[in-house]
Amino acid sequence: MAKLRLDNVHKRFGPASVLEGISLEAADGEFLVLVGPSGCGKSTLLNLIGGLETISDGQIFIGERLVNEVAPKDRNIAMVFQSYSLYPTKTARQNITFGMESRHVPKTEQNQALARVSELLHIEPLLDRKPGQLSGGQRQRVAMGRALVRNPDLFLFDEPLSNLDAKLRVEMRTEIKKLHARLGQTMVYVTHDQVEAMTLASRIAVMDNGHVRQFAAPETVYEEPADVFVASFMGSPPMNILPGRLIRDSGRDGALCLEVEDRQGTARFFLPSRMTQALDKHVGRKLWLGLRPEIITKAGSQKPGPELSAFERRVDVVEPTGPDTMIVFELGGIEAIARVAPGDHDPVGSVFRFEANMDKAKLFDPETGKRL
């Protein structure tokens, strides 16, 4: 077990700069998730931590040791790969013990460790099979076993669940979380799936284009996104980002409201009074309003209060998911989504009255993208 520290890490491939000054720190036993869209550099960063790529600039510490120039085999790390990367000609048993064999661990110790992980992962009956004779989920377990069998300073996971089907993915996700709770080891986990990031992480680093946009606990990332990128990346369906103008409404004792205009008319979103002071200097400016789908519901379904702003829009698409129903409508020139209770919708084409809980609304500066 060890902590991990990245200090101003850069990675360039020829003229292309992939990582531009990443600084992160994971405490001992922390579950750090790197999340971001394809090409944001998250896998490259993981490879740098693993020593599978050379670092262009900056420093990486595992524990107190600077590992910039340390070969992967000497970093005392374990890694689970996206495609599992099991050795095809070896049995599951040989796959798991290969690392210990390479490190000349005594045979009895190998067998104990093998017995321990195969029990932990319930793979005892599979040990004599080759990867080709295993299903995707079983391969995944063997790959996990290969990583868990040693006692490394650091576990690295490179999108380990992305090749599994949806049901198995959810199961394995829970299992990884249990494993982490049980082992208490430092883990770094790369994913593009923001649900995985939210559920597993003790802290999330949201990456985009070679930069870390926000590095915080999952709740913070969700509730207090640093900027419009983080806000729209985290959450499914994504946050609705509506262009509008901040005005002072003379009717409501000078309360601030955001006016969103489109072909179907003007909708007004009243901001809670606690935001008034901070936003005063922006009155008259164009701002972006961020409303998560779950805070837009059918009018009258929430407890009435001053934080609710109602508006009407035509229903374009209705998507029932079971526990909720998504209503797609047009607002401010974009396709917006509301997450309503299953019965709370009208047929496509009819005009529907929504209300938004403005206590949870976010405002962003269109020029910088930062949250206000």
Added chain:
Amino acid sequence: MRPRGEGIVRPRTAASALLRLVLFAVLGLFVLYYLLPLLVMVATSLKPLQEILTGSLISLPHQVTFDAWGKAWNTACVGVRCDGLAPYILNSALMAVPAVFFSTMIGAINGYALTKWRFPGADTIFALLLFGCFIPFQVILLPMARSLGLLGLAGTLSGLALVHVIYGIPFTTLFFRNFFITVPKAIVDAAKIDGAGFFRIFFRVLLPLAPSAFVVTVIWQFTQIWNDYLFGVSFTAGDSNPVTVALNNLVATSTGVTEYNVDMAAAIIAALPTLFVYAVAGNYFLRGLSAGAVKG
């Protein structure tokens, strides 16, 4: 495993049956055409000399005798030495086996290094190696003779083996490079994380994946090296000749009547090892390959 093609629906009409008949007739004709020289060789080698001189070329032997085979093996005269082909077969084996082994192993390591341990200039080196595939034998005769002389290997089997190893490296590297490039990098990464170094990854992870590349390379190299005549005649002398050169000398040795049956038997003997590698080794390897086959 189901044979390929089973389950494909084919029309069963008179026309299609006729077409198949024509197809097999044509194929049969080609088979005959192709096998005729071999048939003549085998038939001639089994005839006594008298029957050859009086009978026709393609008639089957009336009286089967293995005398010619025995003579070709250990009493026929090659130049002034009358021990048959046996010592030269041994020469060829002593030269070809190590030459095939070393050129194949070096090619495998080259292919592995060029694909899995990328270094600056790897592509240039590979391109230059490929260039080696296009150099004709004749071009390197003189420089090679000079080099072997300087190394003190002129006229020896070791020298000839060395020439074959060097000349084979571009081909073997090409075969293995093209195979190893299909192996995902992540498998090598996983082995690196597992604490394995350059050679451990090569021998324990990649080589077990590569029997098919070995089959191709070994067959290719063995055929090339065993059948080579030009290098053999250029770089060896007399008693160190490989079997191809000895065969030529045997046929060319003129003491009275030309013994066609002995010549034919000798030619077949000289060709048997390559046939053996094709038929037995190829089959053996391929069976081993499918036994351990794994889907990606």
